[in-house]
Amino acid sequence: MNARSSVLDRAKSALQDDFLRGAVHFTTDRLRNRKQAVTEDFGHWEAWRDRGEAIRRHTIEHLDFYLGQFADNLERLGAHVHFCADASEALAAVTDIVRAKAAKRVVKSKSMVTEEIHLNHHLEELGVQVVETDLGEYIVQLAGETPSHIIIPAIHKTREQIKALFEADGGQNLTTETRDLVAFARRRLREMYLTADIGITGCNFAIAETGSMALFTNEGNADLVANLPKTHIVFMGMERILPTLADLEVFAHLLPKSATGQNTITYLSLITGPRRAGDGDGPEEMHVIILDNGRSRQLGDPDFQAVLHCIRCGACLNVCPVYRQIGGHAYGSVYPGPIGAVLSPLLEGGEAYQDLPYASSLCGACYEACPVKIPLHDMLVKERQRYVAKTGGKTGEKAAFATYRVAFSDHRRYLSAIRVARRLQGGFAKDGVIRAKIGPLAGWTDRRDFPALGQQTFREWWMARKRGTRRG
Template sequence: MSLDNHYDVDAALDKALKDDFLRKATRRATDRLRNNKLAITEELGNWEEWRQVGERIRNHVVENLDYYLDMLIENVEKNGGHVHLAKTPEDGVRIVQEIFQKHGFKSVIKSKSMITEEIHLNPVLEKDGIEVVETDLAEYIIQIADEPPSHIIVPAMHKTREQIAKLFEPIAGHPLESDTPTLTKFAREQLREKFLTSKIGITGCNFAVADTGTITMVTNEGNGRLTSTMPEVQITMMGMERIVPSYKELSVLLNLLARSATGQRLSVYTTMITPPKREGDIDGPKEWHLVILDHNRSEILGDEDFRSSLRCIRCGACFNVCPVYRQVGGHAYGSVYSGPIGVVITPLLEQNYEKWGHLPYYSSLCAACSEACPVRIPLQDLIVKHRDRKVLKGYTSGVEKKIFKYYGYYFSHPKTLSKFVRLGSKFQFILMRNGRIASGPPPLSNWTNSKTLPPVAKQMFRDQWPELEKKLKTMQRGDQ
């Protein structure tokens, strides 16, 4: 599902905050993922050292990205694969369309891929008359619901079993029980036929190993393995930064990824494939295409302020500790990538503060996300830099500019400020309820609609200080 270009931030937040089930489900799921992670990382005993190694590996790759991209491309082509470089999302979509047109395929199976979400591939293929089938169970559910993922790891966390049963019933043609075995059995029956008959598959890529041309996928359902080995043609979609130099570095990052994402030592299926199929292989695609997406990652690479965001391994650990995400879920962000990392990378990928300038304010700046990140991205610092850059580029409302203009004036003129505060103290009773400021005119009403403010003091500290200073001196003389 493509996100609406005319996204209403306030309406989305209001909807999320009023959805009790969404909030409970989000907190329950993120609590479980966070607690699992804490338990499984604690057993290592030296988790911080692992994080530091992960940071060094990712920094090394990012700083030498051109070298490792060349190495990856060379080895993929040496193995018989086809490499396509997509500068923009539109390029990525066009490349995939051309592959379909070449073969005349009218259906495709997909495993989980955030890159295909990023370039909004599914709607385009469906418009071309191609049946697109998501094979990850959660992705299959939200595809039927025509919704984007609500979490990078748990895309359908906001759905109840009863809601899922209702989604499946039109396909089944009869009512379904809402217990987990019934629902998973139904999905398995539907998807198994697609696995057996599809001629083309599209997968994501967690890490590409540069020195062998190997693609690594991490799943817990095995659908990635089926999607990449059974069809005759496979397309792998990856962001240009998702590279490791060799298997040695891969082993470290797989440990960090599984433990941070789901609290597992390793995921159930860690699939490493080096397509295409060779003589003697019993499975694998005869034809393999690797699509490497830029989508302004080159600009991020050249931006010293935000380059560290390219270290991200898409584990979702920052989501699970973020107080904002845990209250409103993923859809309230309006972007493909939500949570703290989405707040950071979306304005960079889209190069658009006018549309995405609200995201840096989806943060309390508590730094829990930075502490949770397995590759030590300083997320809260990057969020603050976004806020700075947004203001410097002039993407602030007229009201906000006026507020800070007056703020600057009054706080640089103490006497005027004192008069203003005294005036406020005198007339604040109009806005007060039970000793608190409980209502106010815009823009103050945005705050008082959900919170109250303490009253303005009857006497400013500046006015109190002369008397306090006398008392302090008297006390000091008494001590002597």
């Protein structure tokens, strides 16, 4: 389904997919349980969350200063810095580099920002072969799909499907054994690293005081992407800054523990400029593309600035009762789950994705899981409020709430409303629950129990009891 169909339609379709639901449950349960174990073992988790939140808040409040410091340091180190206001500026910058290098093949490590601007599609239109090197990203690329989880892109794929994709790519027979599949990917990707003209990585954190970029991976692929090709391009959202290396230490704990329940990440690489005279390896040329694309609109907004604190750990997805049922593709946006439901409409700024803030039960589990304490559930309500204020809301919904307000703001009207509702519910109530087959209530009662009104309210029972007592 395309991104412009409604989240409800996409969710209905995802709910029919038993394998998807099982796989998402299995993986998110594992990630959630591992996170709980590792954070309990580590201790003082709330204090680490407070520290993480304070660093991100301070950084975003002084983003102009830290971005300037980072860019100055990078240029001093010999890198080229490109500030890009939107996707088209970022794609134009990368086009110039690709043409200047006459590049034919690009290897990439995982980067959500490049998904955001549809970089792969653009490079392919320029005649450049793009190869994703994160194993999960490689799988979804071969499948012609997009990631369905921020951290585990191929969460929805079976072994059999992966085997078939690899066999089609490599023209050889494989088994479904993990060792066999991984060995195939390793061989295939190593050919690509060694023959690529350009390596493109994301950036987990950029360090303002040194001009360094920190990359967190479990496969070591980002190091090969950054160091083997002669040209390295880094894509980063403008908010990915930390002031100092000491701040990075806090996030070296918060990110892997929250994302995958790992005590520490397998490879944490710090890249500080291109190859210098005397260096044994590294790219000869480095470009850093810093993307705004709707982020600066959130600066100074008391309701939404904190969304820029996000470190893309995916922990909010793993606990979300909605994501856990429908998976990532049902959101129809690059960023799925609770963070996607908040971020996608904000970055887009127009009408797209305005239904995503409604894909939430507002339970607040995302806030509890978030290592930098972003109040996503409050933001979802505020996005709904803004949408209703802008569009005037739906006529039926407005009428329903007006009726509700009138009935529930006076106890006599409330009692009359209950009496009327009790009479009206007759045709729909069975075994103590209401099954509305038509109208807006049908969506609710399809999947949840809607208890029918009892023959007596508590108030009526109480009054009857009092009368009985007095009489007695």
